[in-house]
Each structure stands twice: as structure tokens, then as C-alpha cells.
Amino acid sequence: MSDPTARQPQTLAIDIGGTGLKASVLDESGKMVEKHVRVATPNPCTPDILVKALTRLTTPLTSYDRISIGFPGVVRDGRIITAPHFKGKAWRDYPLAETLARRLGKPARLLNDAEVQGLGIIKGQGLEVVLTLGTGVGSAIFSNGALTPHLELAQHPIHKDETYNEYVGNAARQALSSKKWNKRVLKVIEHVYSLVHYDVLYLGGGNAANVTVALPANVHISSNDAGITGGIRLWNEVVWSGALGSRAASPVH
Secondary structure, eight states: OOOTTSOOOOEEEEEEOSSEEEEEEEOTTSOBSSOOEEEEOOSSOOHHHHHHHHHHHHTTSOOOSEEEEEESSOEETTEESOOTTSOSGGGTTBOHHHHHHHHHTSOEEEEEHHHHHHHTTOOSSSEEEEEEESSSEEEEEEETTEEOOOOOGGGSEEETTEEHHHHHSHHHHHHSOHHHHHHHHHHHHHHHHHHHOOSEEEEESGGGGGOOSOOOTTEEEOOTTHHHHGGGGGGOHHHHHHSTTGGGOBOOO
8 A cells, every 4th residue: 555645756857949948847746846947958959068958957956756858859769860950960869868867867768849748738539739839840649648650740841842840940930920920830730630630739839829820729729838747747657658769768777
């Protein structure tokens, strides 16, 4: 019989973005126990520079027992396959989960950042899609709450030679009028629906706050905090065992 007075594990949740690094500590329910901390993402950002920046960022936070990490790229088995926002061959096959586990002294789990955010948003019913609008575009697809194989929609052409990243990423938002950028967001939503025929689509990421156009009834804007709070679900064994990369838990030796 479990002891109800026993301390529940706390989770350090890290959200790595192309322009910002954020972190907080979550209680057993996924609620942040303190306000998140944030710094600008280093530029250039090699693996060593990122790990040092995350170590400095998280040092002042409350004590924790385990680590969840969301990374903007393709992730497999705790390693980085692609890092489109960071240049350099050093990222290829980089063991980020294991490296942070050793550096911070706690076990770590790593998934794509849009997938982590999605885990903090979805209801677990039907086909749900999460698109994150930030430096670029992140995507995740869930079927009845289970994560499906990762698609890098951000790298797919949507208009002439422009990828999703180039079409509605932050550089496009800054270069275009709000009206034109919002029109592009609607086009992206239409394209994703034609590809997936989702039941519900959630818009997250920092630039979701800049969406001012009327959205379809099954499209909702979600809090960007989900990129942190979704990290609690990486430690739900049912969720983790069903996620691609579930062999990526990094024990501390």
C-alpha cells in the first residue's frame, strides 16, 4: 500500500525553441510549481553551447527528480536526427537526453517539441493535430491520444518553393502585414486538413497569439505553456511506451 504522505516526483521540463529556451519544475499533476525561466537561444548554438546554456538556466530552479525535454527537430531514441534551427554537423545523432541526464544528474526523456506541447493540449479523442507557430512550424499528430509517426511538415513545400517554415515562420510574420500573414495561416490550416482530415487542430507556439483571423470551429488556439507542462506526460509509462523513441530514457550511471 502506497504512503499518501510520500513525496511525489517533480519533473524539470525544458522547452527548447529556435529563439528561446524555457524551463520550469512540474508537480505530479503537471502544474508548474514556480514561474518558468527563459533566456534567448544562443546563436550560434552547438550542442555544447546549448547544454551549457540549459545548465545555467535550470540551476536556480526548485529541486527535481527527472527531466523532460522538447527539441525542435526530428528526435529518435534520445538522439537528435535533425536540428533545422541550429547549424552544424555536430547535431547529427547527438545524444541530448543522455548528455543532459549526466550533466544534471537525473534521468531524462526527449521528444520533439511539438509532440511535447501536444501532450499538454490534446483531449485524447479522435484525430488531433498540433501545429506550433514559432521560429518555424512544428507539428504532431495524435490518434485517440496516441502519438503517431512524426511528420516534419515544416520542411514540406506549401507554396512554390517555400516550406511551411518559410511561409508562416517568424521571419515571414515580421516581413508581412498581419492580414497577409494571417491569411497564410488559414491556408496552412486548409492544407493540413486536406492531408490529415483531423477532428481537431490546436495552434500553439509563441506566434499563435498573433493569429487574429476567424478560425474554423474545430481549430483552437492553446497556451504556449503547454510546451513545458506537456513534459509531465513523458513520464506516463503508457504514453511513453507508445511514443516513437520510447527507448530513449537516459539512466544516470
